[in-house]
Amino acid sequence: SPDLKYKAEIFYDIPPTGLPGAALTFPCGEVKLEEELRDEGKSLSISGFVGGTVLNGLLLAECKDENINLKYRYKDK
Numbered sequence: 921s922p923d924l925k926y927k928a929e930i931f932y933d934i935p936p937t938g939l940p941g942a943a944l945t946f947p948c949g950e951v952k953l954e955e956e957l958r959d960e961g962k963s964l965s966i967s968g969f970v971g972g973t974v975l976n977g978l979l980l981a982e983c984k985d986e987n988i989n990l991k992y993r994y995k996d997k
Contacts, residue, residue, distance in 0.1 A: 938962060948972050 924947045932940035941954035949970035956965040971980040977994035 939964075 925945065926947070927943075927945040929943045929945075930940050931943070938955040938957075941952065943950060943952045949968060951966065951968035954965050954967075956963055965985070967982075967984040969980060969982045971978060973979075974992070975994070977992055980991045980993075982989045982991075
């Protein structure tokens with residue numbers, strides 16, 4: 921389908937304060953990789969989401985800060 925979009929990005933702060941971040945966007949979701957400053961020091965953070973149609977409803981999975989949230993929405997006809 922011509923509607924499918926894929927995109928890769930690299931982003932960084934000016935002036936540089938750490939590693940650059942990256943994001944990958946695809947038709948059913950997105951994944952980001954960024955450096956975060958935490959109490960323990962600097963660490964890499966991975967977050968993202970993916971979604972799609974399942975059993976006449978919409979399923980969405982989100983991942984951020986070591987948590988995964990699953991959401992399902994169903995609309996009766």
